[in-house]
Amino acid sequence: MLTDRQRMILNVIIDDYIRSAEPIGSRSISKRSDVSFSPATIRNEMADLEELGFLEQPHTSAGRIPSIKGYRYYVDHLVKLGEVNEQEKQLVRSYFTEKMNQMEQIIQHAAMILSNMTNYTSIVLGPETFTTSLKHFQLVPLSQDTAVAIIVTNTGHVENRTISLPEDMTMEEMQQAVNILNAKLVGVPLVRLKSKLHSEVGQELGRYADQFERLLGILDQTLESEGDHRVFMSGTTNMLTQPEFKDVDKVKTLLDLLEETPTIMQMFNALPSGIQVRIGTENTHEAINTCSLITATYSVEGKSLGTIGILGPTRMDYGKVIGLLDILSKDMAVLLGRWYK
Amino acid sequence: MLTDRQRMILNVIIDDYIRSAEPIGSRSISKRSDVSFSPATIRNEMADLEELGFLEQPHTSAGRIPSIKGYRYYVDHLVKLGEVNEQEKQLVRSYFTEKMNQMEQIIQHAAMILSNMTNYTSIVLGPETFTTSLKHFQLVPLSQDTAVAIIVTNTGHVENRTISLPEDMTMEEMQQAVNILNAKLVGVPLVRLKSKLHSEVGQELGRYADQFERLLGILDQTLESEGDHRVFMSGTTNMLTQPEFKDVDKVKTLLDLLEETPTIMQMFNALPSGIQVRIGTENTHEAINTCSLITATYSVEGKSLGTIGILGPTRMDYGKVIGLLDILSKDMAVLLGRWYK
DNA sequence: CGTTAGCACTCGATAGCGTTGAGTGCTAAT
DNA sequence: ATTAGCACTCAACGCTATCGAGTGCTAACG
Numbered sequence: 001m002l003t004d005r006q007r008m009i010l011n012v013i014i015d016d017y018i019r020s021a022e023p024i025g026s027r028s029i030s031k032r033s034d035v036s037f038s039p040a041t042i043r044n045e046m047a048d049l050e051e052l053g054f055l056e057q058p059h060t061s062a063g064r065i066p067s068i069k070g071y072r073y074y075v076d077h078l079v080k081l082g083e084v085n086e087q088e089k090q091l092v093r094s095y096f097t098e099k100m101n102q103m104e105q106i107i108q109h110a111a112m113i114l115s116n117m118t119n120y121t122s123i124v125l126g127p128e129t130f131t132t133s134l135k136h137f138q139l140v141p142l143s144q145d146t147a148v149a150i151i152v153t154n155t156g157h158v159e160n161r162t163i164s165l166p167e168d169m170t171m172e173e174m175q176q177a178v179n180i181l182n183a184k185l186v187g188v189p190l191v192r193l194k195s196k197l198h199s200e201v202g203q204e205l206g207r208y209a210d211q212f213e214r215l216l217g218i219l220d221q222t223l224e225s226e227g228d229h230r231v232f233m234s235g236t237t238n239m240l241t242q243p244e245f246k247d248v249d250k251v252k253t254l255l256d257l258l259e260e261t262p263t264i265m266q267m268f269n270a271l272p273s274g275i276q277v278r279i280g281t282e283n284t285h286e287a288i289n290t291c292s293l294i295t296a297t298y299s300v301e302g303k304s305l306g307t308i309g310i311l312g313p314t315r316m317d318y319g320k321v322i323g324l325l326d327i328l329s330k331d332m333a334v335l336l337g338r339w340y341k
Numbered sequence: 342m343l344t345d346r347q348r349m350i351l352n353v354i355i356d357d358y359i360r361s362a363e364p365i366g367s368r369s370i371s372k373r374s375d376v377s378f379s380p381a382t383i384r385n386e387m388a389d390l391e392e393l394g395f396l397e398q399p400h401t402s403a404g405r406i407p408s409i410k411g412y413r414y415y416v417d418h419l420v421k422l423g424e425v426n427e428q429e430k431q432l433v434r435s436y437f438t439e440k441m442n443q444m445e446q447i448i449q450h451a452a453m454i455l456s457n458m459t460n461y462t463s464i465v466l467g468p469e470t471f472t473t474s475l476k477h478f479q480l481v482p483l484s485q486d487t488a489v490a491i492i493v494t495n496t497g498h499v500e501n502r503t504i505s506l507p508e509d510m511t512m513e514e515m516q517q518a519v520n521i522l523n524a525k526l527v528g529v530p531l532v533r534l535k536s537k538l539h540s541e542v543g544q545e546l547g548r549y550a551d552q553f554e555r556l557l558g559i560l561d562q563t564l565e566s567e568g569d570h571r572v573f574m575s576g577t578t579n580m581l582t583q584p585e586f587k588d589v590d591k592v593k594t595l596l597d598l599l600e601e602t603p604t605i606m607q608m609f610n611a612l613p614s615g616i617q618v619r620i621g622t623e624n625t626h627e628a629i630n631t632c633s634l635i636t637a638t639y640s641v642e643g644k645s646l647g648t649i650g651i652l653g654p655t656r657m658d659y660g661k662v663i664g665l666l667d668i669l670s671k672d673m674a675v676l677l678g679r680w681y682k
Numbered sequence: 683c684g685t686t687a688g689c690a691c692t693c694g695a696t697a698g699c700g701t702t703g704a705g706t707g708c709t710a711a712t
Numbered sequence: 713a714t715t716a717g718c719a720c721t722c723a724a725c726g727c728t729a730t731c732g733a734g735t736g737c738t739a740a741c742g
Contacts, residue, residue: 103503135481135483136481138479138481140476140477140479140493142476142493142495142497146497148493148497148499150491150493150499152481152483152489152491154483156483156487156489156503158489158491158499158501160499162444162497236596236600237593237596237597237600240589240592240593240596241593245589246589247589248581248586248587248588248589248592251581251589251592252578252581252582255577255578255581255596256578259577259578
């Protein structure tokens with residue numbers, strides 16, 4: 001569909017534009033040592049590329065900038081994966097080598113590494129609920145009528161809720177109910193917890209109907225709110241250094257979006273595995289129509305655990321980011337692998 | 342030091358400026374129904390007020406704006422406490438009435454209420470560590486050689502760390518050490534935990550020297566990292582709607598500051614009890630030299646528990662914010678009172 | 683003597699205008 | 713097919729004039 005020369009020119013324009021953030025003219029391309037055509041020739045090709053929809057002109061008599069379609073072609077066919085050099089690889093790994101024995105820590109760290117190395121905003125989703133199961137369920141009394149309910153998953157994740165007992169129930173009764181739950185529910189995946197609760201444990205706890213309802217409520221609440229704890233972000237303000245965000249209004253809509261955890265989750269959920277690139281308007285959310293989102297899933301033994309992603313302007317260093325996401329997702333998989341043995 | 346009329350004029354200027362964000366001229370003051378002097382008279386008074394340092398002129402032939410000193414005088418002598426009307430009081434309370442049985446929830450909610458009702462940025466610090474004590478310390482085994490250590494405080498706060506056992510230690514040995522710790526340390530305030538550990542429990546655990554060191558490390562880590570969990574913020578992007586932040590660079594320095602939890606903690610710590618107002622350069626941090634920070638401590642039985650605060654531009658609705666902080670800090674004290682019975 | 687009307691003055695903001703220069707598209711020559 | 717040449721376009725920039733909100737000062741007034 002495109003000639004070799006057109007591809008080459010498109011490639012050069014995008015590379016240059018990514019660096020300079022300014023429209024690229026024919027002369028500056030022609031001057032490059034790896035280009036041996038005159039500006040006029042380049043101009044002709046650029047005109048063709050524009051007609052084909054790969055380039056745009058902000059206004060007549062300005063250079064060209066890539067269109068969404070142009071970026072798309074670039075990502076699909078042209079981009080050279082940023083050669084994360086051995087030194088950088090080591091750097092990434094060295095971030096992890098310290099005693100990182102908590103999953104939350106690893107994930108948060110991953111987000112930090114990403115944003116630091118790219119200067120974009122990073123978003124990391126922790127492991128999906130369906131791969132985690134209940135390990136332990138416990139009640140710690142605080143006072144006469146209050147207690148903390150603690151849920152531990154097999155991944156080492158801990159959730160907790162403070163509850164106050166109904167007046168007509170003693171701590172002992174409550175504790176008994178918990179014991180029964182523990183006996184029945186340990187090992188059950190969190191997603192099946194609810195149905196399991198109703199079907200199997202229901203009758204057994206019949207006589208503790210009240211407590212049962214209450215505990216169920218706590219479990220539900222916990223499972224719902226877990227979403228908050230699964231999204232980690234870093235470098236949100238990095239966006240502000242990009243020239244495309246010199247307008248405060250844009251910044252606000254973007255930052256507001258990033259604070260909406262549910263929306264973020266929704267964006268990240270149900271992404272196909274592997275590395276995905278969403279360019280500009282390919283994103284469903286209007287607030288990031290001038291951004292690109294690159295995501296990679298990390299998985300253990302074929303099971304997708306979670307997602308790491310980078311949000312930046314459409315004019316983004318795709319090669320570098322994709323390369324980085326690739327090795328980082330693999331490193332994370334290895335690192336997290338031990339939790340799932 | 343100031344005549345009644347000067348006070349009145351200063352008051353009017355600040356009130357108007359807070360609303361309009363634009364320099365106030367003599368004519369617009371004179372036109373107000375509650376002012377019966379000609380512009381010329383007002384001008385004379387304004388010139389005097391400027392000489393005294395209460396007003397500033399952005400440039401000749403512009404109106405006057407309040408100086409830091411002006412705001413200070415306003416806050417100390419002139420401001421009418423925003424009459425949080427009964428309806429709003431109810432609104433605040435209604436936010437809380439739902440089943441809020443977790444302390445974190447209450448605090449986070451308080452931050453949200455503040456930012457929603459003021460359109461500024463709110464910062465809330467949870468209860469100080471020294472008022473909380475250890476309630477329970479537990480180990481939940483995950484696999485052969487990993488476990489989750491869980492610490493519960495008397496406030497219902499839960500902290501946890503995943504740990505991996507040294508190879509030469511069994512889970513049973515570890516568990517035993519935990520039992521001893523539990524017996525000795527429950528009820529001890531968190532701040533004294535460390536010294537208590539060394540002095541009293543040290544010998545007892547002598548034979549478990551290795552484990553002891555390890556557990557100590559975990560406790561330390563937990564106590565240190567607790568800071569992160571104690572700072573709650575809401576409405577960080579509200580700043581962006583203020584005209585004084587139309588400049589992206591300012592926004593960035595501000596947002597960067599807000600992300601530094603330790604700095605925030607430092608700013609809030611050791612504040613005198615009651616309501617405090619820090620105007621502009623009265624703040625030590627340069628990044629908020631064009632902001633004002635209003636804080637209120639909330640306390641139970643004379644003991645200060647934590648701090649709630651509002652960060653806004655110096656041109657801030659002091660009356661409203663102070664009034665709101667006042668009733669909210671009291672409401673929180675009541676609500677949190679039950680944890681400290 | 684405090685207050686006020688009048689007036690010259692200041693200065694940021696805004697609009698209009700010519701200049702500049704990077705970049706284009708087209709044509710004709712190679 | 714490529715390229716040199718040239719007329720054309722248009723944002724950006726700087727300059728100037730104008731406008732008007734607001735001031736400071738002086739003199740008049742009750």
